[in-house]
Amino acid sequence: MKALVLAGGSGTRLRPLTHSSAKQLVPVANKPVLFYGLESIAEAGITEVGLIVNPEAQEIRAAVGDGERFSLNVTYLVQEAPLGLAHAVRVARDFLGDDDFVMYLGDNFVVSGITDLVDAFRAERPDAGILLTKVSDPTAFGVAELNTEGHVVALEEKPAHPRSDLALVGVYLFTPAVHEAVAAITPSARGELEITDALQWLIDHGRTVRSTHITGYWKDTGNASDMLEVNRSVLDTLAARVEGTVDAASELIGPVVVEAGAMVIRSRVEGPVAIGAGTVVQDSRIGPHTSIGPACTVADSSIRYSIVLNNARIEGAGPLCSCLIGRYATVAPAATAPHCLILGDHSEVWLSP
Missing domain, CATH: 2.160.10.10 (Hexapeptide repeat proteins)
Incomplete structure (x- = not known):
């Protein structure tokens, strides 16, 4: 299994701080938030990482290097413009080959790590695995709808009228089946290739998309208030x-x-x-x-x-x-x-x- 880590976003919600620094390198308890994700990937036994970056990613390249400090082998993959998560999968197609992979958003923070999730995916191997958590404002996230048996039946990106309060956490697990889905979808009204559309394509074509409700602490650190909350959460574990x-x-x-x-x-x-x-x-x-x-x-x-x-x-x-x-x-x-x-x-x- 490989990992695809997305670190190409511009961090508009953290401006002015991110005018001169990558949002994934803003520190939580004096360590860049991106590093927590890379450490989780290494702890899950994954060594090959494709790091999606924008064309001006010198700061991230300098901070992460070749990945040796994390016991990882990092390959940098340039996404010329932020055209969606599914577009990032297209960019990484040659790197990913026919391997299963975990896609991890570099500004997300999962306190419990991803080892158990990766182990379960390896053992059961559905076509895709997603993480879900209840949120107060689903309109800001990708949202999943489950049937009475708890199976995923529909997904939608940032819906104006959400059909549930279950948001997709920024960690996804895929078999190579996702590449067919990504190749088949077209840009959304936002002009992006949405990973939710690729997941919906898999569902519509009879593929298995399995969901897991995350029980540990998770946060998207895309704005200042969430960044401060994550900092508080990590500091609470301090010795x-x-x-x-x-x-x-x-x-x-x-x-x-x-x-x-x-x-x-x-x-x-x-x-x-x-x-x-x-x-x-x-x-x-x-x-x-x-x-x-x-x-x-x-x-x-x-x-x-x-x-x-x-x-x-x-x-x-x-x-x-x-x-x-x-x-x-x-x-x-x-x-x-x-x-x-x-x-x-x-x-x-x-x-x-």
């Missing part, structure tokens, strides 16, 4: 670890990670919190549910429930809450009311009362 320096005037409460070279000076840190290598936190209050990337400076500030990317500088700012602060961004000085910020890389914000 305390201090490899940097924490002075006697500081207080660490609960699970806090202080990476090597980081310094905490005269500060109160309420876990779960992750502080990256080389970061300096001074005269500040951090957390809970905050991750601060490497080489940052946080001084005379208060921040919680936030993600701060590498080399950011926060001085005299706060209270800050529910913020997503980009690389090399600067925030200073503080107002008296809480602020929620989404700052792109190299931004500067000066707060006043």
Whole structure:
């Protein structure tokens, strides 16, 4: 079995952060969200990965490399334009050959991993396998309709009038049968080749599409609020670890990670919190549910429930809450009311009362 990982999206819902950085590389607990998916694929015993990227994917190529750090062999496949998930399968046709494969959306987060799903698919080998979860707003997702016996009978992409509240999670499993379906469908009204249309083609032609209701935590990290929620969820599993320096005037409460070279000076840190290598936190209050990337400076500030990317500088700012602060961004000085910020890389914000 191979894996097809989609990392070509532009991340419009995470702008301005994604104007200068790939959305799949935004960190969750100081690790890019894409890396969690690649690690799940490796844990499932898959070694051959095709990574779908756009033509300007130098940052992803630099971060992932040849895949050796994940015990994977990564092949880069360029999708010239975002023409749909089924189009990505067309792009990967030569790479996939006649192998079964798992298709994993690179900005999705599945806490429980995919090992059990892959093992079950290998054992039972339906023509396709999909993951479903109940959502409050099905219009934002691909939606599945099941019959009274629980079998998939219809699928629709982002329907205006959903026939169920069961959304497709961004992990799919396929045999080579999907290639016939992908070749047969035409672009939707959105101008994309929809994977839901390919799945519907399989159903209409008597093929087996099996669904699994996901029981663990899943999130599409396509917007800031979901990214912050995933960050919170991962930080909740954190085990305390201090490899940097924490002075006697500081207080660490609960699970806090202080990476090597980081310094905490005269500060109160309420876990779960992750502080990256080389970061300096001074005269500040951090957390809970905050991750601060490497080489940052946080001084005379208060921040919680936030993600701060590498080399950011926060001085005299706060209270800050529910913020997503980009690389090399600067925030200073503080107002008296809480602020929620989404700052792109190299931004500067000066707060006043």
